[in-house]
Amino acid sequence: MSLSQSIQPDDDVLVVRPGKWTLIIVTLLRAETLRFSEIKRHAGGISQKMLTTTLRDLERDGFVTRKIFATIPPRVDYELTQLGQELLELADSWRVFAARNRVQVEAARRQFDAAGGEPVIRFIRPA
Amino acid sequence: MSLSQSIQPDDDVLVVRPGKWTLIIVTLLRAETLRFSEIKRHAGGISQKMLTTTLRDLERDGFVTRKIFATIPPRVDYELTQLGQELLELADSWRVFAARNRVQVEAARRQFDAAGGEPVIRFIRPA
DNA sequence: CCGCATCCATTTTGATACTG
DNA sequence: CAGTATCAAAATGGATGCGG
Numbered sequence: 001m002s003l004s005q006s007i008q009p010d011d012d013v014l015v016v017r018p019g020k021w022t023l024i025i026v027t028l029l030r031a032e033t034l035r036f037s038e039i040k041r042h043a044g045g046i047s048q049k050m051l052t053t054t055l056r057d058l059e060r061d062g063f064v065t066r067k068i069f070a071t072i073p074p075r076v077d078y079e080l081t082q083l084g085q086e087l088l089e090l091a092d093s094w095r096v097f098a099a100r101n102r103v104q105v106e107a108a109r110r111q112f113d114a115a116g117g118e119p120v121i122r123f124i125r126p127a
Numbered sequence: 128m129s130l131s132q133s134i135q136p137d138d139d140v141l142v143v144r145p146g147k148w149t150l151i152i153v154t155l156l157r158a159e160t161l162r163f164s165e166i167k168r169h170a171g172g173i174s175q176k177m178l179t180t181t182l183r184d185l186e187r188d189g190f191v192t193r194k195i196f197a198t199i200p201p202r203v204d205y206e207l208t209q210l211g212q213e214l215l216e217l218a219d220s221w222r223v224f225a226a227r228n229r230v231q232v233e234a235a236r237r238q239f240d241a242a243g244g245e246p247v248i249r250f251i252r253p254a
Numbered sequence: 255c256c257g258c259a260t261c262c263a264t265t266t267t268g269a270t271a272c273t274g
Numbered sequence: 275c276a277g278t279a280t281c282a283a284a285a286t287g288g289a290t291g292c293g294g
Contacts, residue, residue, distance in 0.1 A: 062235030066246040073255040108189030119193040
């Protein structure tokens, strides 16, 4: 049955985190361990709260490790785990897909909006 | 530079975010054209409003076509476009990833919660 | 420097009722 | 049956101040 191959609502792992920051952060950590402040600087306008929350969720799910250095001032390093590397591949798939199809999607949007949101195909009289 | 390979906040095409309902619906349409009510029945608890909204967004972006039959009662068929098929492949990547790693992620969560949210690694006196 | 707590604005989602 | 409208509820995002 085809439905067995459909995603189900309770597939919690799928919704890694319904926010725009998760994949951004994962891709930032692709090559190197980064400090909290470094991620914040590169992530482009994320608030401290959202960064903390997102990183904590990623840690909780086993995608990143957190290393705390009890120095003054404090220092916290984040790094992808093996599982995190796999999530990174997924994020990359999305990134590549977006790059490849952005123009086409934007064209489709313009056409749809220009048509006033009317469907492309409309049958008037089929029994 | 590694940052050029990071996802940026303004990557609008990423607007098709791994959101809950979007990928569910796309995977439901993998093999066949489905009516509105059929999707609703199989999607598992989606509200009529969310289904309408999600489908309209998918149509606007060019991922599905909408065929309206002006019969009584009305009938509307949804089908993946070529671009939608590519999105389906992406959705499948997520589905497979979730299926493969669900157990591991759930274990990580339990461990994290059991430890009271403490990080796995903590250095007390470095430098 | 890191990040938690609190308060508040915005966004998203759901429940319900109604229309063609 | 498909879709809209309205209202209520929940999740999310940001700002600020405090603490280790």
